[in-house]
Amino acid sequence: MENENVGAEVKLIDLNKKYGETKALDHLSCEFHRGEMIVLLGPSGCGKTTALRALTGLMQVDSGQIIVNGRDITMMNPAKRNMAMVFQQYSLFPNMTVQENVEFGLRVRKMPVEQRTRKAREALEMVGLADQASKYTHQMSGGQQQRVALARALVLRPEVLALDEPLSALDAKVRVQLREEIRRLQQQTGSTALFVTHDQEEALAVADRIGVMKDGKLQQLAEPWRIYNEPANEFVATFIGESSRIPAVIRDGVALVGDQQVPVLGTSSKRSNGKATILVRPEAVQLQLAVEETRNAENCGTVKEIQFLGSTAKIQVEMVSGTALTAQINPSEAMVLVPGQRVSIQIEPKAVLAVARDENPARANPIKIVKKGSALAPAAV
Structure with missing residues (x-):
């Protein structure tokens, strides 16, 4: 035609x-x-x-x-x-x-x-x-x-x-x-x-x-x-794709998640400092078996559920803080994991969005996304 x-x-x-x-x-x-x-x-x-x-x-x-x-x-x-x-x-x-x-x-x-x-x-x-x-x-x-x-x-x-x-x-x-x-x-x-x-x-x-x-x-x-x-606001970030809400503290352009630091680019504003929530995509989370001496480290968690989805596997983890976290990893890596197992958690600098902590999410301040190389990190407005 x-x-x-x-x-x-x-x-x-x-x-x-x-x-x-x-x-x-x-x-x-x-x-x-x-x-x-x-x-x-x-x-x-x-x-x-x-x-x-x-x-x-x-x-x-x-x-x-x-x-x-x-x-x-x-x-x-x-x-x-x-x-x-x-x-x-x-x-x-x-x-x-x-x-x-x-x-x-x-x-x-x-x-x-x-x-x-x-x-x-x-x-x-x-x-x-x-x-x-x-x-x-x-x-x-x-x-x-x-x-x-x-x-x-x-x-x-x-x-x-x-x-x-x-x-x-x-x-x-x-x-x-x-x-x-x-x-x-x-x-x-x-x-x-x-x-x-x-x-x-x-x-x-x-x-x-x-x-x-x-x-x-x-x-x-x-x-x-x-x-x-690069979602425009929290609703878009949570509606498109999957993400985990992770409590954090922003200080001088860095989000502190437990004992890890996730870069928050493009800001030196004091008003962006303080409690925040970072939305993390599953593919930005890496898991490793936790060794004995790190059992109580803040970047550890417990495997709660494993879902094999063919080309990928989704792992539901409960962090030490009690926060639920989803990781998307290679199925071959997931084969060594079982529910109840302790894992160490590494968050790559690909957090999608950070918002000021607020009891009403609709009033939360959106964070602009800045692209740096191939990684994405949140930048406070």
Whole structure:
């Protein structure tokens, strides 16, 4: 299928939407570049699906503007927006064949029969289902049905492709295969895409940029590597990836964790000194068997649980201070460990975030991340 359309430039400007007293969108503003895959990620109720429905016209916002290629489409009828949507539940017509399902949108647009038949066949070839065209959807697997739904959307040559948690109803292996297919097809067709999901692995795998949302607000919009390594605040750091909260004391640019020192770069401010919490990624934790003379050292802990995950192993450790810590290590290293065993803990200078100690995490002061070589360390603001 040739790339007849180039994806649109999209701007969401100060969008607001309330359901009763709940703010589904709270002054949401962001821009999508032409041909870009944006993934909105966040917990249930964060506003990501509301943003997608507002963009496609399936829902009207209370205020704000939606600009596509310089044109205000905020009040435009959904049918006139040159957008296509792939839903979680496929929404295919059971009384139509696969070919007829894919042709449906073209038939609504009154495209001549011969032309729409050809285009539908091209779309099915893109998703690898050309030989299934005469089947009915109930004769197909869930993954095949979602491919049909994707072909039905792509055949319209949309400027914007909207995907509302399209993989959540599929099993894990099919999800991985289909997300790769969606990414390939989106790049091939050149459509700008907005992909909504609650699965962070999915988001990291397909996105050009990820927008993390909470309570209707956009917390950060950035490339996947930046979201993971340079989170804008504590919520992003804890929502994306896994991390352990480690009590520490910051003194003159250094975080003291037990008897270890983790560099806190870029600060000499006295106001950054004092109690803090450092969020540590599992891959930044190294474990070694503790020798007898270090049994009471502050950098020791007790193995509580071992999880073998194929290429990696996760070890749950209880530090001497009582703090729970997760380490991600090589499975061969984990084979020598057993629950109840004492281990020494070494934290590499890759702490993701440090926040001032506060009983209410929402009021905690965020720490800016500074990159130094290949390691990441927190820098107080």
